[in-house]
Amino acid sequence: MGPFLLRAALTGLALWIVTLVVPGIGFVGGDSTISRVGIIFVVAVIFGLVNAFIKPIVQIISIPLYVLTLGLIHVVINAFMLWITSWITEHTTRWGLYIDDFWWTAIWAALVLSLVTWLLSLVVQAD
Template identity: 80%
Template sequence: MGSFLLRAALTGLALWIVTRLVPGIDFVGGDSTPARIGVIFVVAVIFGVVNAVVKPVVQLISIPLYILTLGLIHIVINAFMLWITSWITDHTTHWGLSIDDFWWTAIWAAIVLSIVSWLLSLIVKAD
């Protein structure tokens, strides 16, 4: 349970950093700071569930594209996972993650999220 909470918190931190660095992606909802932190945490959990359930299926189906693009399709798949998370939170709760445009906003967000998550994992492993 502790590792799940740590992973969700790190994912939430990474998503928050992405919203600060990439224009067009932001969190919606949460009027106060504790409510905003709650929104970020719930979005991180939803993003984790999407990555655990949907991403393996999409990766399996897109094996030929991985070969054809030499793995670059992975960036598009990560952007698609962000977009699915945004869609889920928008259509079920009307708060959560908001992405203006899939093609460039979600692609840049996926790239930045990968880098930030990698850096955070280095910091956590060092402790």
């Protein structure tokens, strides 16, 4: 349970940093700081579940696109996973992740999220 909570917390921190850097993406809901942290954590868990169950299927289907684009389609797939997370939270709750536009907002968010997650993994592995 410890590694799961650590990964969810790091993903939540990375998502929060992305919302600070990329305009057009943010968290909706939460009046207090505690509720906002809870929302970020739950969105991180939902994002992890989307990556665990939907992303492998999308990657297998898009193997020809990986070859054709020399792997650059991976950025679009990551943006699609963010967009799915946003869609799930928007259509099931009154809080969650908000992305105003798939093209450029979600694409930039996916790029920044990959970079921030990589940097956070370096910091955590260094300890």
